[in-house]
Amino acid sequence: MVIPVLALFALALVWALMAASAQIRCVDAARAGARAAARSEPEAQVLAAALLAAPDRARVDLERAGELWRVRVAAPTPGPGPLTLTLSAEAAALAEDTVGVPP
Template identity: 70%
Template structure:
């Protein structure tokens, strides 16, 4: 074998003209897809966080109502833990206080969801009033 034969086999082949720019085209498709996926992931995390805030707010309101705190104090306790723009409803059903918190999901309006949570607590004035 001649030295020129081995040199010819180790040289890279030039790309055919049809394959030029394929990396650029693939990147042009992949990068926007990754950006959209990342934005969807961030939105889902923000929505999950807001849902947890709704649950916490409903629990705080139910605890305050069960302790026979005034209505304004009960709503303030729930509102302090609720996400921005939340609607809080408070009601009594027999011996139980029910607090419902509803809030729009954060982020753009297109994937808008209504997040909701409800908590129920036994009123303190009802404890011990049952017959044995």
């Protein structure tokens, strides 16, 4: 009786570690995309930079709002049906082409 419970507990811990790792990768991907966008790189390069750091099956959205670039990364967690969650992260960076420009 104890062994199946321990096995289930171990599987839950592994799943939680995989989800935490995917969340950290989402944060890193959003930051990488925001840095690339702030440097005024082409949109394709910004998306490529974000997707390179993102987990598998991630979706990246890029938006400019005034002087800020916003990058959102969303990715599903690995796991069977009901254990699948959508993880997301957002990063913003000031566009370098606006620095030092009088308002």
